[in-house]
Amino acid sequence: MARQNYLFTSESVSEGHPDKVCDRISDAVVDAYLTQMPDARVACETLATTNRIVIAGETRGPDTVTNDYIAHLARLAVKDIGYTQEGFDWQTCDIAVHLHGQSAHIAQGVDASGNKDEGAGDQGIMFGYACRETPELMPAPILFSHRILRLLADARKSGAEPALGPDAKSQVTVRYENGQPVGVTSVVLSTQHLDEKLTSQDIRAIVTPYIEKALPEGWLTAETVWHVNPTGAFVIGGPDGDCGLTGRKIIVDTYGGAAPHGGGAFSGKDPTKVDRSAAYAARYLAKNIVAADLADRCTIQLSYAIGVSDPLSIYVNLHETGRCDEAKLETAVRDLMKLSPRGIREHLQLNRPIYERTAAYGHFGREPDADGGFSWEKTDLVSDLKTLAG
Template sequence: MARQDYLFTSESVSEGHPDKVCDRISDAVVDAYLKLMPDARVACETLATTNRIVIAGETRGPAEVTKDYIAHLARMAVKDIGYEQDGFHWENCDVAVHLHAQSAHIAQGVDAADNKDEGAGDQGIMFGYACRETPELMPAPILYSHKILKTLAEARKSGREPVLGPDAKSQVTIRYVNGQPVGVSSLVLSTQHLDASLTSHDVRAIVEPYIRQSLPDGWISGETVWHVNPTGAFVIGGPDGDAGLTGRKIIVDTYGGAAPHGGGAFSGKDPTKVDRSAAYAARYLAKNVVAAELAERCTIQLSYAIGVSEPLSVYVDLHGTGQCDEAVLEKGLREVMRLSPRGIREHLKLNNAIYERTSAYGHFGREPDADGGFSWEKTDLVDALRTIAG
């Protein structure tokens, strides 16, 4: 039997964290290609360090997306995040672009030809998860870690808290009783600040109201342990303080450690890469299973081989909370949604330029957008799944 009373912790990082700066730039490149050519291929990696950005990878798309334009996109992403400091400034940092053509050997396994559906862009395993801990059907620790940082970013960008810098990290430890989240045991918040004279106590006075408004009423008590800027001053932030790379925050991007992860990053990849699209599909299916009240918790695994269109396996785990047979669901999921790369893209409309907005504050637990962004958060399969489950 699963434990019922325990503590569980998840962390998030802000859009100004060095790795998230790189995710943002890489996804801006993906969107630039897809906006002009919906079937473009992009595998873009970014490195950021003191006043330097390096963009590399493989693409196949329109010539209008030039190296100069990509460098411009990188600068605009950094500007929007808010970096105008001596060691990392959107206007004068050096941007090097080293994108080249996609390997023909990879392309031949992915492209559709001779009545053969296109294959997966790589081998791999992908997981999706949903649970009833929050209205968003997400694990509570990661959801509220994201909300804290997003709320602080909005306060910073609006001008209400101009002393805050773009770089920040949060960590929330939640107490579970009878398997349900009931309160916050401890909070960790480290945020860059532009006034070097501020103490940890000063920073807490600024951020505490925003943290409290991000959490459910009553979850913070006199027993909650606070650690705000526990190392002291945090003035040098972002890539000037720490090098960043695309794809290093995959647990932050997904479920905060509450569910398995297949290992593949999302950012910088077009949706033929199943690391991204199949992980979105797995979340979509898991969320619909829980929304249909077929389980309190659901984990779904999909697996693929490069150049092969259909998944090699579909695995469902309802963690002992299911109202139907897991084997029935495994078969039924293939009926309600085609799980080939093309089937996933068409069902979720993933060939749109919708990825830059996913690069911070989590890919899951977000509101679907009218243009197809976060389409994998819809719960439009509920009726079909209930019919399959009997």
Template sequence: MARKNYLFTSESVSEGHPDKVCDRISDEVVDLFYREAIAQGMNPAHVRVACETMCTTNRAIIAGEYRGPVSVTRKKIEAAARAAIKDIGYEQDGFHWEKAKVEILLHSQSADIAQGVDAAEKKDEGAGDQGIMFGYACDETPELMPAPIYYAHRILQELSEARRSGKEKALGPDAKSQVTVQYKNGKPVGVTQIVVSQQHLDEKLTSKDMRKLIEPYVKKALPKGWITKDTVWHINPTGKFFIGGPDGDCGLTGRKIIVDTYGGAAPHGGGAFSGKDPTKVDRSAAYAARYLAKNVVAAGLAKRCSIQLSYAIGVAQPLSIYVDTHGTSKIDEKKLEKALAKVMDLTPRGIRNHLGLNKPIYARTSSYGHFGRKAEKDGGFSWEKTDLIKALKAAVK
């Protein structure tokens, strides 16, 4: 039986965290290929990108494989990387958007991989790799996300908005948050511990100074009544956070996969998202699994729902579909598994078409989570829609 009373902790990191800088650059490269493909009249479904980035002191290294329009030059890739670093806010001696050296080591996609994936060569386009992907949803927050990760993101988003607006000029781009949520009778009711490490641009600021600055934004991010006199605060617990970003710590694409998903409240298949076009099921099938899980909960078919999908490289149909409603549904989970296969084509091509993934919509996903966001008019975060409710209810009758 599931525990009813417990503490659970999740963390988030800001867009200026070294790993997130790398995720952003990698996703900017993906978006660049899609924008150029569309501009050149190339079918965007034929774009292939697997881009990895490493950032350290005044240096960014971009490597990986691609297939796309010849109009994507090294000059354009470098410009996209610099623009991303500038937008994040890095104009520091140790990491500056204009002064950092950008090295590009991208090369053509392997023909061996391409032959198993290309729609032009196979009737049923196969998955870009093998693997397992998970989706999750629960009724703890308005966006059907676990409360700890949802509010850890919210804290940093509030601080980021204050920094970007110019309201808080002392804040730097790099930050981390962590919240420990107390559950009673299975429901989140408050926070017992709050951790925020926030880069500051004034070297003289102390932890006490930063607590005074940060506390109003934390309170704004959390539900009313969740912070009590017993809540323990840890603001810049090392005492100083002046050197931030890749100058302080080397960053790599794909190192924050739990921050990107459910904060540890659900399983993870192990594959990162950023830098990958959606033929890579690490990304697209994880989006599909979240989409389905969210619709199950939104339809009132369960209060919690975990979904696992599995794929083999070059094979179109998923090898398995697994549903666990954690004892919160009266519907047999086998029936739900069959229903999910009916309401959505879970082949890689089917997922991309259903969710409209062959678009330049990925840079915006690179920080504050790929899930629990608002679906956008241009197709961004399309996997957050709850437009399958009617179909799911009909399929399980």
């Protein structure tokens, strides 16, 4: 039997965190290519440091997406995040673009030809997860860590909290009783601020209302331990304070450590890359299984080989909370959704410019957008799953 009473901690980082700046830029490049050519191929990595951004990788798409245009998109992303500080300013930072054509040897394995369907862009394992801890069917610690930072970012950008800077990190420790989240034992928040004179106590006074708003009523108590800007001043932030790279926050992007991660990053990759698309598909299927009340928790693993269309394996684990047979579900999900790279893209309509918005505050637990963003968060398989698993 799974442990019922315990503490579990997850962290999140803001859109101004150095690694998230890089994720945002890389996904802006993906969107630029998909806007002009829905079947473009992109594998884009970004590095950011003091007043410098380097963009590199492989692409296959229209010549109209020029290096100058990509540099312009990078500046717009940094501007929207809010960096105008001396060591990292959207207008003056140096941007170098080193994108080149996709490897022909990779392309021959991925592309469809003759009777061969499009294959996976690489080998790998991908996981999806859902649980009943929150209405979003996400683990509570990561969901509320994200929520705190989104509220602070909204307040900063609206002008309500002009003292705050773009770079921030949160961490929430949740107490579980009888397997359910019931309270928060500690909150850790470090946020950049623009006035050197502000103390940790000053910052706590600013952020406390937003933390209280982010968490369920009654979860913060007199026993909750707070650590707000525990090292003191945090004025130098973002890539000026710490070098950033695309893909270094994969646990923040998914389930906060409450579920496995296959290892591959999402940002900067077009949806032919199963690191991204199959992880979305696995979340979609797991969420629909829980939403269908077939289980209280569900983990799904998919595995692929480069150049091979169909997944090598499909694994469903209901963590002893299931109300149907797991092997039957493995067959049902294969019947409901073609899990080849092409099948996933078509089912979830992933060949659209919907990725820049995913770069911060998690790829999962979000509301589906009218234009197709976060399509993997829909629960439109519930009825069919109930029928096939019944």
